[in-house]
Amino acid sequence: MDGSMTQLFTVTELAGLLDITPRAIRFYEQKGLINPRRAGKTRVYTHRDKARLQLILRGKRLGFSLTEIGEYLDLYEVDRTQTSQLQLLQEKVTERIELLEAQQRDLQQTLSELHDVRDQVERAMAERTPVAGKQSGDGKADSDAA
């Protein structure tokens, strides 16, 4: 049976459907991530292209480079069983998770330090002006007067 839908799209249409600009689509093509067929010089996109674009966009959302996304997509052409594709995905995802978790730890560390500084500053502030913002003058004037 012919399960391949015949509906085709123009750059503008596909861009609208995926909420991106035609420029971005052409850019991904230039990067070798997609190769739509053509009607003369104008690009014609099929559902296959749309599916690839969606994978590209998801890859981007997850923080992968267009190069990595491209390497992953290429494996769909070759290995039909998608074994190597799954292996690469597992590898990349693990790598990505480790990186993000490392960054998360660094962020926590920085936040902790900032919280410490803020606490210290607030304590120093409290000792200096027990009664918040009343007299703006210097409170140590009497001790100097002696």
Next chain:
DNA sequence: ATTCTGACA
């Protein structure tokens, strides 16, 4: 009016 390619930001 719309698309395409190439250049520059």
Next chain:
DNA sequence: TGTCAGTA
């Protein structure tokens, strides 16, 4: 990627 230019 956005945007502009010069085409087809």
